[in-house]
Amino acid sequence: MIEIKQLTKHYGTHVAVDCLNFKINNGRIYGFLGPNGAGKSTTMNMIAGCLAPTSGTVRINGFDIFEEPIKAKQCIGYLPEKPPLYDELTPFEYLRFVAEAKEVSYERALRQVHEVMELTQIDGVKDRLIRNLSKGTRQRVGIAQALLGNPDIIILDEPTVGLDPKQITEIRALIRRLGEIKTVIVSSHILAEISETCDHVLILSEGKLVANVPIAELQGGSGAMRLKLSVRGDEEGVIGVLSAIDGIESCVVGAAREVGVVDMTLTVPSGEDLRDRIFFDMAEHRYAVISMEREEDTLESIFLSLTERAAEKKKQEKRTTPERDGEYELIDEGKER
C-alpha cells in the first residue's frame, strides 16, 4: 500500500506538485491521468525515490521512502518515462544486473530473470544488444526490470508513449496481466489508455489531485442528462413547448441541418429521463420529433472539465493570494474522496 501525505515539489517558484494526499491499495491497477506538465512524472519519481520532495511523505508498505529507502524500494519496481537501459548490454545481462542490485540471490536471480523474460516475451532477443532492439521491445525490457525482485507495486510512467498501435495493444495486455498479480500504477495523458487498463483513476492538473475515483464512477459522469433533439416546426413554438416542461435547465439551438427542422441540445441537471414527456408534449402540439438521442458524458469531456476547472481555480488563487517568499500558499485540495 502507498500512502502519500502533503506531498509537494517546488522547482524554484514553480509548484510542480501541490500538496497531494491519497492512498493506493493493493491489488488494483491505478491510472495517473493528466495533461502534459500536470506533475505525473514528478509524483512517480518521488514515489520511486528518484526525486526528493520539498515537503510531505511517501510511505510504501509502511516504510518511508526517504527514511527507510532500502526497505521501501524493495517493494517497488519502477519504469521511468524513458526506459533506463544500457545499450552496451544484452537484455539478459541487463536484467541480471538489476536482479543482483535488488539483492536477489544468484540462483533466484537467474530464475527470476527467465520468468520475467517469459512474461514480457523477450526471451527471443535476450542475447541481442539492447541498442539493436525496437522501441517496443526496449519498453518490454524496461518493464521486465521493474518486475525483478518480485515487488508488490509496479510503477510505469507512460509505458506506451512512442509505440505503434500493435505494440500499444501488447503493452496494455501485459499491464492487465500484471494487474492480476500486482498493484500497478500507470501514468498517461491519454484517457483511452487509462480507461482501458485501469480500475481506478487519479487525475492531476497543475500539480493538484482533482479526482480520485474508480474508473466506472468517472464514466458515470456528473449525473446530468443531455438530449440532442430534432423537431419539425417553428423554433419559437418548439421552445415554447419545452419551456413548459419542468427540469430542463438549458436549451441550446444549433444550426439547422434541414429546412423547417430545429436542432437543439437540452440539459437536464437532475438526470431525470424526460424523453417520453417531451415526445408526447411535442405530439400534442403537432410538432414531429425527428430524432431524440441521449448524449453521454464522455471521459474526455469529464477529464477536460475537471482539469480546466482546476487550472481556472489555480489562476484565481494566483490572482487573489499574495505571494509569500516567492512561493504560493498551499491549500489542502487533494483529500481522498
Next chain:
Amino acid sequence: MSAIYRKEMKIYLSTPFGYAVMAVLLFFMGVFTVFFHFLSGTADFSYPLVAMEWVLLVTVPLLTMRSIAEERHSQTDQLLYSLPLRLREIVLGKYLAMLTVFLLPTAVAALYPLLLSAFGKLSLAAAYTALFGYILLGASLIAVCSFVSSLVENQILAAVLSIAVSLCFYLLDDFSSLLPTGALGSFLLCIVAALLCGVFLWRSSKSLNLGLLTALVLVLPLSVLYVVKASLFEELAPRFANVIALFGRFEAFAYGHFNIPATVLYLTVIAFFLFLTVRSMEKRRIS
C-alpha cells in the same frame, strides 16, 4: 555495490572503450620503458613512471568521463536511484571498476622491473615503491575526475573539465610560490575556502541553515585563531598548495622513498572526492 561493479566492468570490457584506455596506458608505459632503460641506459624505474604523469593527465579523464555524466545523459541514473542501493555503494562500485581498468595495464607494467633486473642492476624496492606511488596518484586522479563527471551531463565536457582540473593539480606545485605568504593573505584565503564549503553544502543539500552553520563553524575558529596567533597563518597558503599538489607528492615515491604523509594525503583525496561525488548525486536527487 558488487552488482554495480560487475555491470561497469561488463560495459568496459564489452566495448572498445575500456580496451582503448588500457592499450594507451600499456603502449606509453612500454615506449617509456624502452626509451629510458634500453635506449638511455637508465637503471631507475621511476623515470618511465614520472613520464606517465602526462599520459595520466589525458587517459584518466577519458576513463572517467562517462562514469556518471553518461548515466545522467541517458537517464539511466533514474534506475540507479530507484534500486535498493545506497548512493555510496553506487559511487564506490563505479570507482572500483575504473580503478580496475587502470590497474590491469599497471599490473602488466609491474612485471617490467623483474624483467629489467635480468639485464642489469635495478633496485626492486625503489621500483615498486615508485609503482605504488604511481598507483596512488592514478587512484586519486580517478576520484577527482569522477567528481567532475558527476557535475555535468555531457561526456566531452566532463573530459575537458577533468583535464583542466588535473592540469591544475599538476601545476599546483609550481604555482604555489605565487600565493600570498603573509598571515593576512593566507587567513583571507582560508575564509574564502570556508565560505565555499558552506555554499557547496547549501547548494547540495538545499538547506541554507546547514550551509550557514558550516561556514560559521569554520570561520569562527579561524578568526579566533588569527586574532590569538596570526603567525600560524604565515606561509600557510603556499604550504597547503604544496601539500595537496598530487603530482608533486609523487616525487617522494619516485625517489624510492615510501612516504607515509603522501600516502595519507592520497587516501584522503580519494575519500574526499568520492564523498563529494556522493553529495553531487544526492543534489541531483534533491533538485
